[in-house]
Amino acid sequence: DTILSIAGVSKTYGSGTTALSPIDLDIAKGEIFALLGPNGAGKTTLISIVCGIVTPSSGTVTVMGHDTIRDYRTTRRIVGLVPQELSVDMFETVLATVKFSRRLFGKSGHDAYVEEVLRDLSLWDKRNAKIMELSGGMKRRVLIAKALSHEPDILFLDEPTAGVDVSLRRDMWKLIHKLRAKGVTIILTTHYIEEAEEMADRVGVIAKGKLMLVEEKTELMKRL
Numbered sequence: 001d002t003i004l005s006i007a008g009v010s011k012t013y014g015s016g017t018t019a020l021s022p023i024d025l026d027i028a029k030g031e032i033f034a035l036l037g038p039n040g041a042g043k044t045t046l047i048s049i050v051c052g053i054v055t056p057s058s059g060t061v062t063v064m065g066h067d068t069i070r071d072y073r074t075t076r077r078i079v080g081l082v083p084q085e086l087s088v089d090m091f092e093t094v095l096a097t098v099k100f101s102r103r104l105f106g107k108s109g110h111d112a113y114v115e116e117v118l119r120d121l122s123l124w125d126k127r128n129a130k131i132m133e134l135s136g137g138m139k140r141r142v143l144i145a146k147a148l149s150h151e152p153d154i155l156f157l158d159e160p161t162a163g164v165d166v167s168l169r170r171d172m173w174k175l176i177h178k179l180r181a182k183g184v185t186i187i188l189t190t191h192y193i194e195e196a197e198e199m200a201d202r203v204g205v206i207a208k209g210k211l212m213l214v215e216e217k218t219e220l221m222k223r224l
């Protein structure tokens, strides 16, 4: 069951940098897919296009049958993006941040769903803390809670464990598996081979804007 289809997607930025050569990729519902590649490979560009934030130079992206450019509003409801940067108001509380984000999608802020998400992310006890008061690992989890606030079907995580220590990385891996068990399709970028291996059902290796290979992870480890 394909949930996301990328067909002939390329990107050349206005600066003349070609970030992506035409890419074709289908993602199955319920899978965890890792995009593995070094810095500058085009991972963020691809995720941004798929989320409808960046316009591709060519090609189309279809999310649950909706074209991400033509049906921008619909696709925004289907996808959630966890960016690399801490894109929240540090002076706001955890609970207010998630409720506000949820209301932007026209969903009630006072909802059992918000509590469930915060409990799943071990943030419920910190719900009334200002984000600036939280540890680095908790701040990252707030970004995930925010991205999940509108109940997306697909969650994108851009380098979810860049710069975090080994134990936090393991926590993040467990958490991602837990979200998948709840039915969320997950696409993440990473430059750690171990992370791709540990996390994903399939891995796509991207370098210099080209999708070099896509493998079941067991096959990947035989090759690398």
Ligand code: ADP
Pocket: 013, 014, 015, 017, 018, 019, 037, 038, 039, 040, 041, 042, 043, 044, 045, 046
């Ligand atoms: P990754 O996420 O794998 O590190 P990016 O998608 O961020 O890769 O970048 C791919 C290439 O596109 C890099 O050469 C980068 O400098 C360039 N790039 C990314 N964003 C922009 C932008 N907004 N304008 C111009 N060039 C960009």
Ligand code: ADP
Pocket: 084, 085, 086, 134, 135, 136, 137, 139, 140, 143, 163
């Ligand atoms: P702790 O209290 O666990 O030491 P800090 O809040 O001091 O955590 O952050 C630890 C490191 O992680 C800092 O370098 C900080 O800039 C970085 N960091 C925190 N949150 C994020 C985030 N969401 N994305 C990227 N880096 C982050």
